[in-house]
Amino acid sequence: MDRLDRQDTPAPRQPETDSAKDELLRKLGERVKELTALHRTARVLQRDDLPPAEIIPRILELIPPAWQYPEITVGRIRFGDFVWSTAAFETTPFLQKSQFVTRTGQRGSIEVCYLEPRPASDEGPFLSEERDLIESLAEMLRSYFQRKDAEDELRAAHDQLEHQVRQRTAQLEEANRALRDEVEDHRKARLRIEQVQRQLRKLASELSLAEARERREIATDVHDHLGQALAFIKMRVSQFRGDTVFCGFESNLDEILTLLDQTIAYTRSLTVEISPPVLYELGLESALNWLAEQFEKQHDIRIVTDTHGSGPKVSDRVAIWLFKSAKELLTNAVKHAQCDTIRLRVSNTSDTIGITVADDGIGCDPARLTSASPDSSTFGLFSIRERLQYIGGRMEVSSVPNEGTTIALFSPRTMEGD
Numbered sequence: 001m002d003r004l005d006r007q008d009t010p011a012p013r014q015p016e017t018d019s020a021k022d023e024l025l026r027k028l029g030e031r032v033k034e035l036t037a038l039h040r041t042a043r044v045l046q047r048d049d050l051p052p053a054e055i056i057p058r059i060l061e062l063i064p065p066a067w068q069y070p071e072i073t074v075g076r077i078r079f080g081d082f083v084w085s086t087a088a089f090e091t092t093p094f095l096q097k098s099q100f101v102t103r104t105g106q107r108g109s110i111e112v113c114y115l116e117p118r119p120a121s122d123e124g125p126f127l128s129e130e131r132d133l134i135e136s137l138a139e140m141l142r143s144y145f146q147r148k149d150a151e152d153e154l155r156a157a158h159d160q161l162e163h164q165v166r167q168r169t170a171q172l173e174e175a176n177r178a179l180r181d182e183v184e185d186h187r188k189a190r191l192r193i194e195q196v197q198r199q200l201r202k203l204a205s206e207l208s209l210a211e212a213r214e215r216r217e218i219a220t221d222v223h224d225h226l227g228q229a230l231a232f233i234k235m236r237v238s239q240f241r242g243d244t245v246f247c248g249f250e251s252n253l254d255e256i257l258t259l260l261d262q263t264i265a266y267t268r269s270l271t272v273e274i275s276p277p278v279l280y281e282l283g284l285e286s287a288l289n290w291l292a293e294q295f296e297k298q299h300d301i302r303i304v305t306d307t308h309g310s311g312p313k314v315s316d317r318v319a320i321w322l323f324k325s326a327k328e329l330l331t332n333a334v335k336h337a338q339c340d341t342i343r344l345r346v347s348n349t350s351d352t353i354g355i356t357v358a359d360d361g362i363g364c365d366p367a368r369l370t371s372a373s374p375d376s377s378t379f380g381l382f383s384i385r386e387r388l389q390y391i392g393g394r395m396e397v398s399s400v401p402n403e404g405t406t407i408a409l410f411s412p413r414t415m416e417g418d
Ligand SMILES: Nc1ncnc2c1ncn2[C@@H]1O[C@H](COP(=O)(O)OP(=O)(O)OP(=O)(O)O)[C@@H](O)[C@H]1O
Pocket: 332, 333, 335, 336, 337, 359, 361, 362, 363, 364, 368, 369, 377, 378, 379, 380, 381, 382, 405
């Protein structure tokens, strides 16, 4: 463009002859041809819808008309292993060539040949403007191929990325599937565990009730058979002592009678110990009062009871069970609390009965009272909590160091099967 401006901008002076004017017009015509070729090449190279195999032949078509002697001009373009040329291309000594190298190191060239000799000019038969033109075309081709390379790289990177995304998605889906399976397995395992826990609680509850039944039967047997037999023996021995005249056996018989009295008393207390009849005969409130008295006597401790609010009757099974639990709480206070006083209270709502045992002892870490599973040596509170849970009740605990421990049991008045 500069050259055209420089050379062809009309000088202020007029051409002196017609031939000078013709020469000027001819040169102007050459520049127009060159500019046209550059302009069209640029347009063809912008066609992103066509592959290089279609683009390059179109550019080759633009070459002959751009050179001085179109009728004898042929052209060839190389890039990498590819070669494109105009029809009847052949290499002759009248050759103009420009080479280029892309950023990735790919080499290419553009060659223009005259098939016949022509008068010498700036570069063989070629004009220096044609040198500029071929260099410009080479530069345009270089940037075209470079752009194609970059696009190919971009496409490859994009494909690679898509491939990785697809792979990763597949891996994630697989991991997701595995996770879902695992979650499902866990859910089933948890359901199984819950079912087993329910069965175990039921079993423990049944066992403790069966134990109470057995104890009651044993207590009845001891009372009815052993107790009565002993009473009968005592009666006969007393008769025997009164009816018979002895020679020195009286003191032995007295000893036997004393022993019999002791055994009868022991049998009675054993009966009560095994299964306190007061629980069955007079109900939970009276049984708890009796239990408190027993503890006071046996352990020299003060027990304050407030058992008058027991409300509507609880079922026998719940009563047996709460009695047993209250005994465990009193035992714990005696065993662990080092306390002076224990308060035993019964409270009620319309459908629950509550039993609270509070001591003024040394207290303990509340975690010890609520640990989820028992260690081998502590089973009392664990079994109370599990059985309460089974029948739909709950246990509440609180403990403050040196102030004491309070444990409250809340149970429904009846349990399943009553
Ligand atoms: N009233 C209390 N005062 C202080 N600590 C207590 C009291 N009651 C329970 N504990 C603590 O809680 C622990 C758990 O009591 P739990 O009744 O379960 O077991 P245990 O009495 O030690 O043994 P087990 O009842 O099986 O014969 C006890 O070992 C004790 O440390």
